[in-house]
Amino acid sequence: MSGGDSGAGIIARVRGEPYPALPQDLYIPPDALRVFLEAFEGPLDLLLYLIKRQNLNILDIPVAEITRQYMEYLALMKDLQLALAAEYLVMAAVLAELKSRLLLPRPAAEAGEEDPRAELVRRLQEYERFKTAAEELDALPRLERDIFMASAEAVRAPVKQPPPVSLAELLAAIRGVLQRAELYGHHHIQREPLSVRERMSRILERMDRVRFTAFSALFSIEEGRRGVVVTLLAILELIRESLLELVQTEPFAPIYVRLGKFSAAGEPAPSPSGD
Amino acid sequence: MATPELKIILEAALLAAGEPLSEHRLLALFEEPQRPDGQAIRAALQELARDYDGRGVELAEVAGGFRLQVPPAFAPWVNRLWEERAARYSRALLETLALIAYRQPITRGEIEEVRGVSVSSSVMKTLQERGWIKVLGHRETPGRPALYGTTREFLDYFNLTSLSDLPPLAERRDLDAIGAELERREAWVASPSAAAMPADEVL
Numbered sequence: 001m002s003g004g005d006s007g008a009g010i011i012a013r014v015r016g017e018p019y020p021a022l023p024q025d026l027y028i029p030p031d032a033l034r035v036f037l038e039a040f041e042g043p044l045d046l047l048l049y050l051i052k053r054q055n056l057n058i059l060d061i062p063v064a065e066i067t068r069q070y071m072e073y074l075a076l077m078k079d080l081q082l083a084l085a086a087e088y089l090v091m092a093a094v095l096a097e098l099k100s101r102l103l104l105p106r107p108a109a110e111a112g113e114e115d116p117r118a119e120l121v122r123r124l125q126e127y128e129r130f131k132t133a134a135e136e137l138d139a140l141p142r143l144e145r146d147i148f149m150a151s152a153e154a155v156r157a158p159v160k161q162p163p164p165v166s167l168a169e170l171l172a173a174i175r176g177v178l179q180r181a182e183l184y185g186h187h188h189i190q191r192e193p194l195s196v197r198e199r200m201s202r203i204l205e206r207m208d209r210v211r212f213t214a215f216s217a218l219f220s221i222e223e224g225r226r227g228v229v230v231t232l233l234a235i236l237e238l239i240r241e242s243l244l245e246l247v248q249t250e251p252f253a254p255i256y257v258r259l260g261k262f263s264a265a266g267e268p269a270p271s272p273s274g275d
Numbered sequence: 276m277a278t279p280e281l282k283i284i285l286e287a288a289l290l291a292a293g294e295p296l297s298e299h300r301l302l303a304l305f306e307e308p309q310r311p312d313g314q315a316i317r318a319a320l321q322e323l324a325r326d327y328d329g330r331g332v333e334l335a336e337v338a339g340g341f342r343l344q345v346p347p348a349f350a351p352w353v354n355r356l357w358e359e360r361a362a363r364y365s366r367a368l369l370e371t372l373a374l375i376a377y378r379q380p381i382t383r384g385e386i387e388e389v390r391g392v393s394v395s396s397s398v399m400k401t402l403q404e405r406g407w408i409k410v411l412g413h414r415e416t417p418g419r420p421a422l423y424g425t426t427r428e429f430l431d432y433f434n435l436t437s438l439s440d441l442p443p444l445a446e447r448r449d450l451d452a453i454g455a456e457l458e459r460r461e462a463w464v465a466s467p468s469a470a471a472m473p474a475d476e477v478l
Contacts, residue, residue: 041366042392087392126389129445133377134369136442141347143432144362148353150332150343154291 012072012079034080037073043091044127046073051124058124061117063102067095094120199234204243207259215246215255281311282319282326286343295339295431338430338437368398372407376429377444380411380422399423407432 012019040046050069051058074092077084101116141147203218219231235257238244242260288304289296301316311319320341324334333346345353364372371394374386386394402408407429413419425438435441 041370042390044391085392123391127391130370130373130389132445134366134373137373137376137433138364138369140433142434146347146350147434148345149293150290150345151293152290
C-alpha cells in the first residue's frame with residue numbers, strides 16, 4: 001500500500017525496512033522489473049521460480065528462506081503498484097503459517113500428521129506439470145504458425161441435389177390441393193346438376209337401346225377427365241336410383257352395365273353374356 | 276476424357292476443400308455406381324502421400340480428416356509471406372488450454388485450483404472464439420459450473436488426430452511418496468520413531 005512512499009529515494013519497504021536501492025542480486029531497471037514481475041502467472045509460478053532459481057528440488061523447500069524471498073517480491077510488486085491479485089496474499093499467509101508450524105515442536109499426538117509442506121509441494125508439482133504441458137503444447141507444430149493448409153482455386157458450381165421428399169410432406173401437399181379444390185367446389189355444384197342430369201339422360205337413352213354394355217364402353221376418353229367424371233357420377237346416380245345395375249361374373253372380370261329391374265323399360269334386363 | 280486416377284481426384288478435392296475432409300466426405304464425391312470403397316480411398320491416399328515425399332506439400336491426417344498442408348519445415352520461409360508474425364499466445368492462455376485438454380471435462384474452478392490464480396474471462400473467451408474449447412455440460416453442484424472440453428478444431432489446429440496424440444503429461448509423484456520422502460529427509464521431524472511408522476497405522 002506504501003507505493004507512494006514519502007521518503008525520497010526509498011525504493012522498497014520490506015517488512016517495514018526501507019530499502020534505498022533494489023537488492024544487488026536482482027538489480028534490473030525498474031521498467032524491465034515491472035515486465036519481469038508481471039510475467040508471473042500467479043503465486044505458484046512465482047514460488048516455482050524462486051525454488052528453481054536456487055536449483056532446489058521442490059521437495060527441498062527451505063520454507064523460511066523461500067518465504068522471505070516471496071515477501072520481498074511481493075513488496076516489490078506493491079512498490080511498482082502492480083495490481084496484486086488476492087491469490088498472492090493468500091499464498092503469503094499460507095507460507096507464514098507453514099513457517100510457524102515448522103518452527104513449533106510437533107506434539108506427540110500429531111505424530112502421524114502429514115508434513116505441513118506436503119500440500120504445498122503437491123500443488124507446486126501439479127502446477128509444474130501443467131506449466132510444462134502448456135510449453136509442450138506451444139511447441140507442437142500448429143496451423144498458421146508452422147503448418148499451412150495447401151489449397152487451390154476451384155471453380156465453384158455446387159452440384160444441386162434434389163431435396164428428398166418425406167411422406168408427411170407429400171400428404172400435406174395433397175391436403176393442400178384438396179383444400180384449394182374445395183374453394184372452387186361450389187362452382188361445380190352449380191354446374192354439375194345440369195351436366196350430370198343431362199348425362200344420365202343420354203346414358204339411359206343408350207341403355208334403353210342396347211340394354212346391356214361393358215361399363216367402360218359408356219365412357220368416351222376424348223371428353224377428358226371432366227367428362228369421365230361426369231359420366232361416372234351419372235352412372236352412379238342411375239344405379240342409386242336403381243335404373244341401372246352393375247354386374248360382374250367373377251372378381252377382376254370386366255364390369256357390365258344393364259338396365260335395372262325398375263327401369264323405365266319395365267321388364268327385367270338380360271343377364272351378362274355367357275349366363 | 277477418360278476418368279482420372281482416383282488419387283488425382285482426391286488430390287483435387289483436398290486442394291479445393293480448404294478444410295480437412297473425412298473419408299466419408301471423400302466417398303460422397305462419387306456417384307453411387309462409380310463410388311470406390313473405403314479401402315480403395317485409403318490406398319489412393321497412401322499413394323498420394325508417397326508422391327509428396329520431398330515436396331513442399333504433404334498429406335496429413337488430423338481429427339477432422341485428411342488435408343494437404345505445407346510441412347512445418349518450410350515455416351521459416353513461408354511465414355515471410357505475412358508481415359505480421361502469427362499470434363503468440365500468453366502463458367495464461369496456454370496453461371488454461373493445457374488443463375482443459377488434459378483434464379477435460381473440467382470446470383473453471385478446477386483450472387483455478389491448479390494454477391493458483393483466477394482464470395481471466397478474456398482467456399476463456401479467446402479460447403471459445405477460436406473454437407478450441409466448448410462447454411460440454413454442467414456439473415450438478417451448487418452454481419452448476421460449466422464443464423469445458425476441447426473441440427475437433429483444436430486437434431486439427433495442433434495437427435493431432437486425437438487427444439492421445441498429446442505429449443504425455445509429466446509423471447506425478449503421488450502424495451504418499453512425497454510424504455515418505457519428506458519424512459525420510461527428516462528435515463523437520465522431532466521424533467524419528469514416529470517417522471518410521473507407516474502412515475496408515477498411526478491415526
